[in-house]
Amino acid sequence: MLRFSTSERNQQVQNYLDFQNTVKRISKTCVARRCRNRSCSSSLTLSLDNTCARREPSIYSESCQAVQPSKIIVEETVEIMKRRAREETKSISQIYAEEIVAT
Incomplete structure (x- = not known):
């Protein structure tokens, strides 16, 4: 994949x-x-x-x-958070909390 x-x-x-x-x-x-x-x-x-x-x-x-698989997961999660911060009106701390729970 x-x-x-x-x-x-x-x-x-x-x-x-x-x-x-x-x-x-x-x-x-x-x-x-x-x-x-x-x-x-x-x-x-x-x-x-x-x-x-x-x-x-x-x-x-x-x-x-x-590269350690955990580093790849962190990079992908940060990318998702950045995209969501640009597109959504939610606060950054709320987006962070949602993505950490989802990961």
Whole structure:
């Protein structure tokens, strides 16, 4: 399953097999993504709508460590809270409380 979160610079980060990937290039037919760890040369190719992998990633290097699943859950929850804070009129503390209970 393809899951996405947002980086500190508001760029989309894709979480795949406990590794994080960022956009490398976008062509007319696909989106190429590379490992977020710049010392790792692994890449992944997705369809334009990011629904399916067109080419699986090569083997991740030994220096590249998988991101802990708990960190991914926290990043996704923070992203949901940010989106809700922009769209809804509820207070931030109320949104926070609702999302913490939901997680």
